[in-house]
Amino acid sequence: MKLMHILLEGRKEDLRAKYIKSMDPEVLDWVLGISDLKDFNHKYTDFVLRTLNKDSEDLDMDVDVLVGMVKDFDKYQSQLQKKDINQYKNAEELDAALLPFKVKEKERELENQTEKIYEDDGFLVLRPLSVPAT
Numbered sequence: 001m002k003l004m005h006i007l008l009e010g011r012k013e014d015l016r017a018k019y020i021k022s023m024d025p026e027v028l029d030w031v032l033g034i035s036d037l038k039d040f041n042h043k044y045t046d047f048v049l050r051t052l053n054k055d056s057e058d059l060d061m062d063v064d065v066l067v068g069m070v071k072d073f074d075k076y077q078s079q080l081q082k083k084d085i086n087q088y089k090n091a092e093e094l095d096a097a098l099l100p101f102k103v104k105e106k107e108r109e110l111e112n113q114t115e116k117i118y119e120d121d122g123f124l125v126l127r128p129l130s131v132p133a134t
Helices: 002-019 025-032 035-039 045-051 059-079 091-111
Strands: 114-119 124-128
Touching (some): 045 059
8 A cells, every 4th residue: 555655646746846847836736636636546647737728717627628538538448549648649639539439328328218119120219218318
């Protein structure tokens, strides 16, 4: 347990040293303190810090979007062509790579929200069980 804590702190300090001159220290500390990034032992935090628009009007939302993307990356990593998040030049490239997987997941989710009423060679009648399934 102590070794993991030392590695986590080492990675965190390395990131702090790398970005302290290019970012507001308060923003940097805030990003380094995000629990979802800590849960991944900060292995994706460099991507978040590198791709974050430091001049954004809504930094909270931008960070939330990036953290969501790294969670999706971690989830689909084995199926992606580029398995290292740092191979993606920017958030848009990563988002484009993740899109097919997120669309498939949404389709599966919606399939579970419909009931098949009738099916033959020419017709398929479904009853939506939720508003998104309509």
